[in-house]
Amino acid sequence: MKNCLNCSVVTLTHQNKIKSGRPPKFKGPRRPITVTLPEDTLNRLASIDPDRARAIVKVTDAAMSIAAMHPIEVVEVGQGLGIIIVGPCQLLKKIKGLRTVEVAPLRFLLTIPLGTSIDSIEVAVIDAIESAADHEERERLILTQLRELIRKLRRRGELSKAEMLFVDTRSMNGDAGGSTPKQPENSVASQAALARK
Numbered sequence: 001m002k003n004c005l006n007c008s009v010v011t012l013t014h015q016n017k018i019k020s021g022r023p024p025k026f027k028g029p030r031r032p033i034t035v036t037l038p039e040d041t042l043n044r045l046a047s048i049d050p051d052r053a054r055a056i057v058k059v060t061d062a063a064m065s066i067a068a069m070h071p072i073e074v075v076e077v078g079q080g081l082g083i084i085i086v087g088p089c090q091l092l093k094k095i096k097g098l099r100t101v102e103v104a105p106l107r108f109l110l111t112i113p114l115g116t117s118i119d120s121i122e123v124a125v126i127d128a129i130e131s132a133a134d135h136e137e138r139e140r141l142i143l144t145q146l147r148e149l150i151r152k153l154r155r156r157g158e159l160s161k162a163e164m165l166f167v168d169t170r171s172m173n174g175d176a177g178g179s180t181p182k183q184p185e186n187s188v189a190s191q192a193a194l195a196r197k
Contacts, residue, residue, distance in 0.1 A: 088106050089108075128143055
């Protein structure tokens with residue numbers, strides 16, 4: 001009887017400890033990370049929420065919500081000429097022969113190596129859509145919209161390519177501030193998709 005009483009007390013004490021613990025901050029899976037941020041960024045996060053983790057989540061959710069409003073868009077860069085801009089999408093970065101270049105926060109320009117056909121990129125996007133996992137529904141939606149846009153523009157004859165120059169900035173390290181760096185020998189030419197508007 002004495003042993004049974006002790007078991008009951010231990011079990012009750014353990015349950016009380018679980019209930020008195022601090023509830024989780026966020027729903028779903030979570031894990032600790034360590035990041036180094038500029039002081040001004042830390043101050044801005046503190047103005048959003050004293051809890052740094054909650055502040056980061058709030059900023060991320062707000063930024064992704066804005067990006068989700070226009071995941072795919074054609075931005076006019078000249079009279080009757082536009083470029084395709086996409087939101088953040090990890091699946092796009094996995095497509096061979098396609099490169100995303102961030103031109104503004106959460107806004108990316110699509111570039112392809114010289115000699116790459118638009119048809120091959122369209123097929124690659126379709127393959128990425130079909131291979132997307134169930135938890136990647138948001139990214140599948142972005143790819144679907146991109147495929148529909150490319151297909152529509154291609155069928156109308158309103159999609160073309162133009163060359164861009166990319167510079168390997170690693171060769172510029174160590175240059176004196178303000179001085180004009182020498183032209184790197186390993187500059188890379190690539191192409192961006194252009195849409196006639």
